[in-house]
Amino acid sequence: MATAGTGRLLMHALAVLVATGLLVLAGPGTPRAEAASTACSGRLVKTVAFSTGELRVYKNRQYACAMTIAKKPGTRRAMAVSIQPRGGRAAVDAGAFTRQAGPVTVHALNRCVRASGSVAGKGASTGWILC
Structure with missing residues (x-):
């Protein structure tokens, strides 16, 4: 069973991955x-x-x-x-x-x-x- 600290760590890691994915998809902004x-x-x-x-x-x-x-x-x-x-x-x-x-x-x-x-x-x- 996961502890509250482990759950927060997983959520933080997931948020970082999602943000990184969005930045990659958005690109540098140059046509x-x-x-x-x-x-x-x-x-x-x-x-x-x-x-x-x-x-x-x-x-x-x-x-x-x-x-x-x-x-x-x-x-x-x-x-x-x-x-x-x-x-x-x-x-x-x-x-x-x-x-x-x-x-x-x-x-x-x-x-x-x-x-x-x-x-x-x-x-x-x-x-x-x-x-």
């Missing part, structure tokens, strides 16, 4: 679109929209970063993003994602870059930019 837009550092220099999503390219002093964002997040589908500096190898992120592919980053100090992205087989590319 997902805003959270996704800050995944790459630097300033947004190019956005290319296509029927199933958009490709975003960011640049800071030394690096360029790209990510593909789904127009309708939620269902897992094929997504890809790549960014390549002129004369260098492409950085690629591809797979089955629910919201975004990337971010992928390359060193791009004084170099042109090109980026491409796709969601569910439809996509877009930038051509050479930041030259």
